[in-house]
Amino acid sequence: MVEIKNLHKKFDDNVVLDGVSLSVDEAQNMVVFGRSGTGKSVLLKCLIRLMEPDEGDILVEGKDVLKLDIKELNELRKDIGFLFQGAALYDSMSVRENLEFPLVRNFNFDKNEIDTRVNKVLEAVSLEDAIDKMPAELSGGMKKRIGLARAIITKPKLMLYDEPTTGLDPITAKEISTLILELQKAYNMTSVVVTHDLLCAKIIADYAIVLNEGHVSHQGTIEELVSSKDSFLKNFFSDEVFKNGRN
């Protein structure tokens, strides 16, 4: 589903990605770990070409993302959902308008189909009552849920999550993580999840990689990584680091 080969990205003299290679199989959930500033979000943004990498190849559904023209790229983006760290809801639009936005502009759905999809995703994230609220009226957890609903409303094949539980209390974070897993199963999506949250990763991940010094330093299942004798991983997954590292 996703294949990244030898990806490089730097900002001025700061090398962020230095030859990242990875692949994600269809319907697999891959979690990306790494310390702050190791380029996890940059990796996600390069994947969907919100940022242009300096070098490397990115294949999504067999298409070379970096060689697509803007029209082809937008077609591909219809199959990709993205949950931003702050949910990125359009704050001048109501929840309904936020959800309708990608449908109205990218698909020739009639009003009934749009209403059906809006109600269905709101039901999936358990926020039917929020339909006419403005983003400013929602809590952090509700914003994440609506952001998630907006991302899946087009029924994407690939979902990208940038720190889905950051800024949430542990209970809400667990709820969001469980919701992500449920939706992934219901929609049969492939997911790439950038997170610092071990609990979130334990719930979601089939497979995980660790980014360190610009490249994939470790990979395996969560259990393999957590139980590893490697000093970096032992330090990274220690309770103390997690407590302090949690935003």
Next chain:
Amino acid sequence: MKEMFIPPYEVHEIRKHMIELGMKTLPIVGVTGFIIGLVMTMQLQPVLQRFGAEAFLPGSIGITIVRELGPVITALIFAGRVSSGIGAELGSMRVTEQIDAMEVSGVNPFRFLVVTRVFATTFILPILTVYVIFIALFGGYIAVVLVQNMTWQYYVDRVVFAVAFADAVPGVMKTFVFGFIVGIVGAYLGFNAKNGTEGVGRASTTSVVIASLLILIFDMVLVKLTLWLWPAVK
């Protein structure tokens, strides 16, 4: 520029912005127009009286307001109110990743956010200018009435007699350019805002300064161009 003419046109968004921006600016430009008309007449009246040319007062007011003061004052107030607002709004959308979210959803954010606002400012400013011209002329009349006995009918007749079509058209036409400047400057700076809230603040304040300066520079150029292309205005 190319993006402005390629379908699909976000007509609903353009209309929404025109109404919003127009309604938001209407009271402030109205009050400003009234005061400018009033004060300018109060200043002009004793000067004309000194030269025994009081009869030319309504005509002078009309020509000054229609040709220059109405369009430029409206554009400057509009820049202060709207360019900064657009800069702050789009800047805020940029730093909170809303523009990225739009791009990811396969929608061209430049067309949806920038083009619609530039269209709206370009076409709403001339309408506001015409409104301000009438309000300013009314303000001028109030100032005239305070110092001399003149009927509204006589005042309007003298204004209409003095202001030719050739005065009104370039005056209003140049506001299309001013409206475009207000929209494009605010939208460009907001759309490309960086560095979090600091960048949003910078986009907002810089928009006003640059838009105001460009309005004055383009006014100078357009006045010269008008006089050169359309000698009847002289």
